[in-house]
Amino acid sequence: MSLNKESIQAEIKAKVIDIAAQTGDDASELGLDEIIPATGLIDSTGLLELIAWYEKTYQIPLTQEEINIDNLGTLARMAEFVLRKKGLL
Amino acid sequence: MATVIYVPRINNNDDEVKVLAFDVSIGDKIKAGQIVGQVETDKAVLDVMASSDGYVLGFVAQAEEVVRVGSIMLWLGESKDEVVPEVQNLTTGQAGSRTSLVTAKARILLEKNSLHADVIPPIDGRVTVEAIERYLATKGGVNAETKPVLAQSSVDVLPDVEGTQMNLTREEKGMAATVTWHRDFAVPGYIEIDYDLAPWAEYAKRFQDEKGLLMPPLLPLMAWRLVEIVQEMPRLNATVVGNKRFEYTPVNLGFTIQAGDALYLAVVRNAQGVDEFGFVNTLGDVLRRAAGHNLRESEASGATVGFSSMERWKVTRHIPILPPHTALMVAHAAGQGGRGVLGASYDHRVLNGGQVVAALKKLSSPKKN
Numbered sequence: 001m002s003l004n005k006e007s008i009q010a011e012i013k014a015k016v017i018d019i020a021a022q023t024g025d026d027a028s029e030l031g032l033d034e035i036i037p038a039t040g041l042i043d044s045t046g047l048l049e050l051i052a053w054y055e056k057t058y059q060i061p062l063t064q065e066e067i068n069i070d071n072l073g074t075l076a077r078m079a080e081f082v083l084r085k086k087g088l089l
Numbered sequence: 090m091a092t093v094i095y096v097p098r099i100n101n102n103d104d105e106v107k108v109l110a111f112d113v114s115i116g117d118k119i120k121a122g123q124i125v126g127q128v129e130t131d132k133a134v135l136d137v138m139a140s141s142d143g144y145v146l147g148f149v150a151q152a153e154e155v156v157r158v159g160s161i162m163l164w165l166g167e168s169k170d171e172v173v174p175e176v177q178n179l180t181t182g183q184a185g186s187r188t189s190l191v192t193a194k195a196r197i198l199l200e201k202n203s204l205h206a207d208v209i210p211p212i213d214g215r216v217t218v219e220a221i222e223r224y225l226a227t228k229g230g231v232n233a234e235t236k237p238v239l240a241q242s243s244v245d246v247l248p249d250v251e252g253t254q255m256n257l258t259r260e261e262k263g264m265a266a267t268v269t270w271h272r273d274f275a276v277p278g279y280i281e282i283d284y285d286l287a288p289w290a291e292y293a294k295r296f297q298d299e300k301g302l303l304m305p306p307l308l309p310l311m312a313w314r315l316v317e318i319v320q321e322m323p324r325l326n327a328t329v330v331g332n333k334r335f336e337y338t339p340v341n342l343g344f345t346i347q348a349g350d351a352l353y354l355a356v357v358r359n360a361q362g363v364d365e366f367g368f369v370n371t372l373g374d375v376l377r378r379a380a381g382h383n384l385r386e387s388e389a390s391g392a393t394v395g396f397s398s399m400e401r402w403k404v405t406r407h408i409p410i411l412p413p414h415t416a417l418m419v420a421h422a423a424g425q426g427g428r429g430v431l432g433a434s435y436d437h438r439v440l441n442g443g444q445v446v447a448a449l450k451k452l453s454s455p456k457k458n
Contacts, residue, residue, distance in 0.1 A: 023401060037305060043401045044305045045347065045380075051303075052348075052381035064370040067377075068301045 003088060008058075008079035015053055016075070019046040032076040035069065054078065060085045091146060091166045091173055094125060095214050097137055098158045100353070100389040103130045103263055104210070105157055108150045116169050117145045125163065126152075131258045133351075133382045133389070137162065140214055144169045159210050191216040198222075212387060219391065223414060225330060264352070270413040274329075279408045279420075280445045281432030284453035286424045292455040300366065308344075308421065309369040311452065312396045315419055316340050316360045316368065318451045319394055325448055326393050328414040329438045343392025343412055344372060346379045347401075354412055355379040356392045397421065409434045416440055419452065 009032055020027035020041045027041040037047060051072070055062055060082060066072075071081045083089035099106055111126040113119055124136045125145075143165030150162045164173045191199070191206045198221045199206055212220045247254075257265065271277060293307035300306075319326045319340050327336040340361040343354040355375045360368055375388050395418035397409045405425060409418040416439035420432035431453055435445045 037303060044308065045401050047304055048346070048376050048380040049348065052377055052383075055377075056381060062377075064374050067303050067373065069303055070301065072303050 005079045008082050009075045012075050012078050019049055033074050035073045058082045091164050091171055093161045094163050096156050096158055096160050096162045097386045098210055099130050099133050099135050105155050106130055107155050108152055110152050113145050115145050146173050194218050195221055268410055271410045275411050276437040277434055278437045279434050280442050281430050282449045284429050284431050286427055286429045288454045306369050308398050309372045313365050313368045314452055316342055318448050320361055325417045327416050327439050337393040341391045341393040343395040345397040346376050348380045353379040354392055356388050
């Protein structure tokens, strides 16, 4: 797994597209700085699946306090948060 | 004195689990809370933790072995050289092997019902009053050792059409067991009301913005409101065992979550003991673990009241099955044109339609502060 911001963003976007497809939505146009919950592309259950996948994939157990818009609201913020937690940013 | 770590229950309906691996070896010194191994069902893996400090004396279960919930997984001792006590059969059902993990109140209840602790599937490794009551409820409120439940007399037959028989997964068996409780014990009814979606939507949006939450909190907030209502109307938080109503002391809120092919009832125990924000956070943690197929033992069983939503599937009405030993399961669904339908399955032995409507009306809008 390559831990640079671009590759992490791409991986997360692919997962968002996969989750959105479960309810018939197309997230292929999702921008890096769009607030994911505000797009309506994935619902709360989908967000839970995304966060569970994110924790497991990047091996970063999250506290409830860390799960907020500032840290995880967009693809770019999610990628940056991985790098910050790993001490790479 | 040697103590044991028992095979834990992953969910309410699986009486067997597979031992995946051990993370410790014979002679290792371990601390309370340390992970000693993992067990799994088809969809969930659970870390097994030591409940006390000690040295690993020996294993009873083996990796890759399918074992009974509540059987002995491994022995711990106060010293490396301690001898494992002789127990004729180290699985569930043998006397004397679980005494230290039975609470005092549970011991009284066991004696009252002429039961031995080893027949009771433990909760988080302990035989508690709750564990015994659940066991009794599954037996129709009587001691199955002295009053056996009548055997099922009907036998299903294969359809007269060509096909292939498939084994049920553990999860499918669990669902079948839940549905069977609903059929055999509850007297189910269903009621729904129409309500205005706007007050809840506005309240949830404001709450999300104020707290900076990533997850839309609408459903957790509605579930919290249900916890409040249950405290005002204890009959909602009850079941019938034998010919008596049993009102639960804690409010253990079960919340359905679909994770891949698995449908979990994730449980927030003692929900009455936290405030609104605390509940939203706690439920978020539990649901996240369910989404990762990693629910803790105590989070996968013990619901006393339920909340279910099929909004994500745009379903406008659904009639949930009652989780075992509950009397109320709220059914939230997708709205249309600013109006929504809020329904509930209920056990008519415990609740009447008027009581359920009263509860749903309270739930149809946020609490007015």
